[in-house]
Amino acid sequence: MEETKIICIGCPKGCNIAISHEGKTIENIDGYGCKNGLDYAQNEFTAPKRTVTSTVRIKSGELPVISVKTRDAILKNKIFECMFEINKIEIEAPIKLGTVIKANIAQTGVDLISTETIDRI
Missing domain, CATH: 2.20.25 (N-terminal domain of TfIIb)
Incomplete structure (x- = not known):
């Protein structure tokens, strides 16, 4: 054992x-x-799981990036695939807190959401 x-x-x-x-x-x-x-x-x-936190590029916003996270934890072996998708995303301001940035990120069944509000400049 x-x-x-x-x-x-x-x-x-x-x-x-x-x-x-x-x-x-x-x-x-x-x-x-x-x-x-x-x-x-x-x-x-x-089945180890983790919540992924990162940033996404944002156009016409007060800041150049917006913080994001997975709504729920995802399987640990999907983190790199999730980050690969996150790195390709660029969104347009304004974005409100809790907005779904990408549904079903990396085919995990979990949405990627914004964790802050960014206004348009």
């Missing part, structure tokens, strides 16, 4: 979690201090 150790980021406690497994099959999880820790360990081991 193998063991993978992770530090939980589900709450401020930062529990040291040990996942005992055979290949990708979890046999036991120890060291979590709450249900969030258990859920985090299971998800992080089987």
Whole structure:
């Protein structure tokens, strides 16, 4: 049996979690201090996800770029594909907070949204 150790980021406690497994099959999880820790360990081991944050070029705006993020976390193995698509985007001002910049970014089922408002100049 193998063991993978992770530090939980589900709450401020930062529990040291040990996942005992055979290949990708979890046999036991120890060291979590709450249900969030258990859920985090299971998800992080089987299908790790991350929220992607970045910027997109904007034309005619008060600033040259606007901050964006994925509405929800995406699978970790899709991050580079997501960033490749983000780097090709250029939008026109004005943009309001929460505007969908690209629906279904990188075929993840998750939208890319603006995290600020940029007015037109």
